[in-house]
Amino acid sequence: MEYILECTNGKARAGVISTDHGKFLTPxxxxxxxxxxxxxxxxxxxxxxxxxxxxxxxxxxxxxxxxxxxxxxxxxxxxxxxxxxxxxxxxxxxxxxxxxxxxxxxxxxxxxxxxxxxxxxxxxxxxxxxxxxxxxxxxxxxxxxxxxxxxxxxxxxxxxxxxxxxxxxxxxxxxxxxxxxxxxxxxxxxxxxxxxxxxxxxxxxxxxxxxxxxxxxxxxxxxxxxxxxxxxxxxxxxxxxxxxxxxxxxxxxxxxxxxxxxxxxxxxxVLPTRNGRNAQFFTKFGVINITNNKYKNDFSPVDSSCDCYTCKNFTRAYIRHLFVAKEVLGLELATIHNLYYYQWLVHSARYQIIEENFSNWKKEQLQNLDGDVNRNS
Ligand SMILES: [Zn+2]
Missing domain, CATH: 3.20.20.105 (Queuine tRNA-ribosyltransferase-like)
Structure with a gap:
């Protein structure tokens, strides 16, 4: 295994780790x-x-x-x-x-x-x-x-x-x-x-x-x-x-x-996967519980700015229906979205470290996460 520290921004680090099964980028x-x-x-x-x-x-x-x-x-x-x-x-x-x-x-x-x-x-x-x-x-x-x-x-x-x-x-x-x-x-x-x-x-x-x-x-x-x-x-x-x-x-x-x-x-x-199976969806604007009654006829995606398979193809109303009806597809769609969100988070962090803008970007993300979850709907 080899670790290469590519660059730092403050104490934040972007690097790459190589193994015999391939490389992965850090964070x-x-x-x-x-x-x-x-x-x-x-x-x-x-x-x-x-x-x-x-x-x-x-x-x-x-x-x-x-x-x-x-x-x-x-x-x-x-x-x-x-x-x-x-x-x-x-x-x-x-x-x-x-x-x-x-x-x-x-x-x-x-x-x-x-x-x-x-x-x-x-x-x-x-x-x-x-x-x-x-x-x-x-x-x-x-x-x-x-x-x-x-x-x-x-x-x-x-x-x-x-x-x-x-x-x-x-x-x-x-x-x-x-x-x-x-x-x-x-x-x-x-x-x-x-x-x-x-x-x-x-x-x-x-x-x-x-x-x-x-x-x-x-x-x-x-x-x-x-x-x-x-x-x-x-x-x-x-x-x-x-x-x-x-x-x-x-x-x-x-x-x-x-x-x-x-x-x-x-x-x-385990948060993105475990909480996802409990109807909790992570978004850039905080966590939403998809079983909430207000999503019953909400035909927008979970997060309109998300490029995951779930958000590209299904509505909040449909996913809510899957959870209410206890259909296993709901668990799969939640897992895909939440893991995609966590990958987006660390990949974006890496990009911002390389761009030497991590601290500003982080502040903005924290503000969004603490804000009104329905701002993006
Ligand atoms: Zn998504």
Whole structure:
């Protein structure tokens, strides 16, 4: 994997990341394909809306279909027929958020499957082995995601454990080979809760280990947005300039713009897909709920300035009807539009960074997002 920083505008960055499955431009937004599928959209259409990389989840793929099936298929790219880059998380976040019964110890974390209650253990070495079998282009280290709020003492001990796990992941990564013909990269993950000095320590410890890139984890877990932005700033100021930074699991369009301004390059989030399936449509002028009665006879597109397949071909009234009638096409049209909007957001941000106009453009976007949602109708 190679990262090239093309240009900066303030702290905002435009770059390009090359993998054996192709390049992607940054800032980049990765649609979430938890179970080896981005819900309610075809692989063909993910490409069509302009996504250049997707994210999938180690925890879910490990439990189902299991690494033996993925290995027999020749890896996740072949299994799901997606030939562009894939990033996988380490499974840590799901273990801490989805499973009730878990035991954290130095060796790793023991947990019970949310599917059938069976007992499993994730160690730093094991999550590398699993991600080797998945064959993702970018793998993540195992980390502990401390709950919010966490005391300073908890956050510090937890981060120290995550740093020891990161080093074990890196050692195992360096000792093991790719399972398939393409190469894989490994990112460390900065933790430290809402404590700047722990974040700084975490970022500088990982920098010394020299990863291919760096995730910023444990944010958007309930802390105020301003605190999240402050933590992002501490991280990006400490992390090396010539490596990509990935803000994990964040967020709203506003969060993404603020993070880009502070030097973040990569994002993933379930909001556009999950909220879309709940009738929430993201637009440049804020979110609309398409099931609202006022759209019953509104024969305009969801967003008249949007060039996506949904907006080019269907009206608010028709999409509202699909949701009210619980037709699956509604979910698909919402997913296409929302992912297209998120791609538009990061692609436009990149263009504005190159044009050295990011800050002005961002201000304008934030004003639009806070304004009257029906202005464009
Ligand atoms: Zn659209």
């Amino acid at each position: 980049s937004f990765m649609p979430v394909g938890t179970q080896g599928t981005v819900k309610a959209i075809l692989q063909r259409d993910i490409k069509e809306i302009g996504a250049e990389i997707i994210l999938s989840n180690t925890y879910h793929l490990y439990l189902r279909p299991g690494t033996d099936i993925l290995y027999q298929a020749g890896g996740l790219h072949k299994f799901m027929n997606w030939q562009l880059p894939i990033l996988t998380d380490s499974g840590g976040y799901q273990v801490f958020s989805l499973t009730d019964l878990r035991k954290i110890e130095e060796e790793g974390v023991q947990f019970k499957s949310h599917l059938d209650g069976s007992t499993h253990m994730f160690t730093p070495e094991k999550v590398i082995d699993i991600q080797r079998m998945i064959g993702s282009d970018i793998m993540m280290v195992l980390d502990e995601c401390p709950p919010f709020p966490a005391t300073k003492e908890y956050a510090e001990n937890s981060n120290n454990l995550s740093m020891r796990w990161a080093e074990r992941c890196l050692n195992h990564f360096n000792k093991t080979k790719n399972a398939y013909e393409h190469s894989q990269a490994l990112f460390g993950i900065v933790q430290g809760g809402i404590y700047p000095y722990i974040r700084e320590h975490s970022a500088s410890t990982l920098t010394q280990m020299n990863f291919d890139g760096y995730g910023i984890g444990g944010l958007a877990v309930g802390e105020p947005a301003e605190q999240m932005y402050e933590m992002i700033e501490v991280c990006t100021e400490t992390l090396p300039t010539l490596k990509p930074r990935y803000l994990m699991g964040v967020g709203t369009p506003q969060n993404i713009l603020e993070a880009i301004e502070r030097g973040v390059d990569m994002f993933d989030c």
